[in-house]
Amino acid sequence: MVKVYKYSEKQELARKVGEFIVECQDRAIGEDGNGTFAVAISGGSLVNVLRASLVDDDELSAKVKWSKWQVYFCDERLVPLDDPQSNYGAFKTAVLDPLSHHGDHLNLGPTVYTINEALVHQGSHQNEKIAEEYASLLPPTGFDLLLLGCGPDGHTCSLFPGETHKYLLSETRTVAWCHDSPKPPSDRITFTLPVIAQARNIAFVAEGSSKQQIMHEIFDQKNVSLPTALINASHPEKVHWFVDNEAFSKVHDQSTVTNR
Numbered sequence: 001m002v003k004v005y006k007y008s009e010k011q012e013l014a015r016k017v018g019e020f021i022v023e024c025q026d027r028a029i030g031e032d033g034n035g036t037f038a039v040a041i042s043g044g045s046l047v048n049v050l051r052a053s054l055v056d057d058d059e060l061s062a063k064v065k066w067s068k069w070q071v072y073f074c075d076e077r078l079v080p081l082d083d084p085q086s087n088y089g090a091f092k093t094a095v096l097d098p099l100s101h102h103g104d105h106l107n108l109g110p111t112v113y114t115i116n117e118a119l120v121h122q123g124s125h126q127n128e129k130i131a132e133e134y135a136s137l138l139p140p141t142g143f144d145l146l147l148l149g150c151g152p153d154g155h156t157c158s159l160f161p162g163e164t165h166k167y168l169l170s171e172t173r174t175v176a177w178c179h180d181s182p183k184p185p186s187d188r189i190t191f192t193l194p195v196i197a198q199a200r201n202i203a204f205v206a207e208g209s210s211k212q213q214i215m216h217e218i219f220d221q222k223n224v225s226l227p228t229a230l231i232n233a234s235h236p237e238k239v240h241w242f243v244d245n246e247a248f249s250k251v252h253d254q255s256t257v258t259n260r
């Protein structure tokens, strides 16, 4: 069954997300310390949670073995990497830049995989190529952890609900060009369902009142036309949700809520 962890305080939620990430990291690296941690992150509000847990929380940040991390993006907006809309750019500002003040952390990694910026804004053919190139970089054995967001419309990665975006849900390639995102910018690349199926752990993070209605549709109505609800239904054994009380307050069926 999908597990939901619910918190009243932002800080506690961030800490629990961080602890979960460190657990996944330690399992991936192994007791001999020889492994690597393949993790993909999302944009939007998630990066603030990552900053609070992995950078600002001294106890947790000491447990993060950045040199072992291979960081990818579950979706990326097709804009230059220093554009304010770039998911990489947001992660760099929130997490990577502050790390440079944390002793030698940055010298030791993480390895971060970005889109090929040189192909951005060069037309449809090159957008397809960005997706194809990014797909070629993905870890062949799948991700240890996907950190996903949930938009107020039920989208995750850049997999949006609705008839016009259905083409992305039937995609068999691992990374696809999303050419009609309802949330700007319209051109993005996104992981597809096969990447989600192959991942060993999936964590969604959803906070705040803007997520109340969609949480009800996902958890009470189980509306699988929403990509988030579809992922819940397809992979209940490996999906974990970290939510705050506010986001989950309109959900009637609280049976998925458990302690961590």
Ligand SMILES: O=C1O[C@H](COP(=O)(O)O)[C@@H](O)[C@H](O)[C@H]1O
Binding pocket: 041, 042, 043, 044, 045, 046, 074, 075, 076, 087, 148, 149, 150, 151, 152, 155, 156, 157, 158, 183
């Ligand atoms: O556009 C995007 O939105 C989703 C959700 O963002 P949030 O701010 O509502 O948490 C995000 O997961 C995705 O990576 C991003 O590109």
